[in-house]
Every structure is written in structure tokens, then in C-alpha cells.
Amino acid sequence: MARVTDAQDDFDDSVALAARMDATRMDLEVLTVRPLSSTMVRVELTGDALRSLAYVPGQDLMLTATTGPPVERRRWTIRSLDRERGVVALDVVLHRDGGASRLHLAAAGEVVEAIGPRGKVHLDEDARVHHFLGDQSFLPAAFVLAEAVRRPARAAVTLTVPGPDDRLPLAAPACAEGPVWVEAQGDDQATGLALLAASGLGEHEDGVVAYVGGEMTLASTIRSALVRDHGWPREAVLPKPYWRRGTANARHGEPGRD
DSSP, rough: OOOOOHHHHHHTTTHHHHHTTTTTEEEEEEEEEEEETTTTEEEEEOOHHHHOOOTTTTTTOOOOOEESSEEEEEEEEEEEEEETEEEEEEEOOSSOOOOOOOGGGOTTTTTEEEHHHHOOOOOOOOSSSEEEEEGGGGHHHHHHHHOOOOSSSSSEEEEEEEGGGOOOOOTTTTOTTTTEEEEOOSSSSHHHHHHHHHHTSOOOTTTTEEEEEHHHHHHHHOOOOOOHHHHGGGGGGEEEEEEBBBOOOTSSSSSSOO
16 A cells, blocks of 8 residues: 655645645635636635735645545636735636536635645746747636746747637737637647647747646647657746646646546
């Protein structure tokens, strides 16, 4: 029988988990839940701990979805944080099978537990061009990161979303052309290759970085093509799988791996 690690032991203990992650455990109150499109809502939450929360663009909050046992948690990118008001905004994709995720159904006044900030995919401050490729689950992080790029560096966003009303506006000075929207193909691998083609990325150039996020097969297809077929160094491609088709995310909020 496999030995249970300390990390597994403390997963249900929110205080211990936050301490191990060097993060903050917070009780946040739901302020509003409003639609952004037919498949995405914005949830605003408030709490005193947010007034002093330090985070890097691209990081997320881990929210307790079910108290268990076992506890299940889900993660959402910090779309914006107003420290003066103590308000954070999270953009939530509405999946057909949300599994443990019920944040989009939360009512004003409901209190949820959060741990954060979390996440290790940040902007490469030395890059001169930042490319963001992925599906709708990557949209909040891609937009946050693109907005954080400072000129003269440039940002380029290439995404696939379910429908025209999901093509949300992006206000990012470093991405003057706006997002490139790609139609989904027959499967995730084909969609990944379509995103790569639409991005115009080919052989690697110094100072160019690609951030790839979304469904696991889609993200790995893009990363493999850049590294294997176009000679990109692995450190220039930053992948982040958010979900895996046909499989519910594990209780830590990320897709399970074989």
C-alpha cells in the first residue's frame, strides 16, 4: 500500500494547508454573480483579508467546494483585486458537468472559504513578446497576464471559445490588435494545432515566450509542437492544463494525471 504523504494528510485541514502553501486562509462573502456571456459569469467576493493580499498577475484563489470528507477544492484566476474595497473578482466558466464547482450558483451573502494566492505561471519579465494560447478556461488568466505586459513589450492572445458572445473585450495596451478568435475543431488536438497556426508562431526567436492553457490534450499538443517541431526551448513554453476532457478535476482542483 502506498504511504500517505504529509501533503495528503493536511489537505482537509485548511489552516495547515494554507500554512504549507505560504498562503492565506480567508472567509469571503459573495457580493454579486453576474453573467459575462452565455457560458461565463463574474463572481465578486469581499473580505477584510483581501485588503492586504499580495499576488502576482496570473495567480489564483483555491475555494472550498465541498467540506467533505474528503474536502474538494476548486481554483480560479484572480481577475481583479480592489484592495481599498476588499473585493476580488473571479471569472467562472459554466461547464455542462461542473463536478464539485457550484460557485456560479452562489447567492449574495453566502460565505465561502478561500486559500491563496496560488499558482506559478507568471509573466517572464525579460521577454519582449508574450503569446497566450488556449481555450476558454484560460481566458481569465490570459487576459490578466496580457493586461500586465508593459510596453515596449508586446502581447498576443489567441483563444477558442464556444460562441461569438463569449468573445469578451480585452483592454490591454500591449495587445493593440486584440484577441484572435479560433473556431474549435473536431477534437482537442486539432483545435490546439489550429490555435498554433492562427498565432503565427514558428521557429523560436530570442525574447519570445508562449503561455499555453486549457484542456490538457490541447495544451500539450501546442507545447509539443513548439518544442518538437519548431525548436523552442522548453523554458520558453509555459503550459497550464486547467481540465481534462471526460474526467472531473481531482479534489485539489486540477486535472488528474495518469
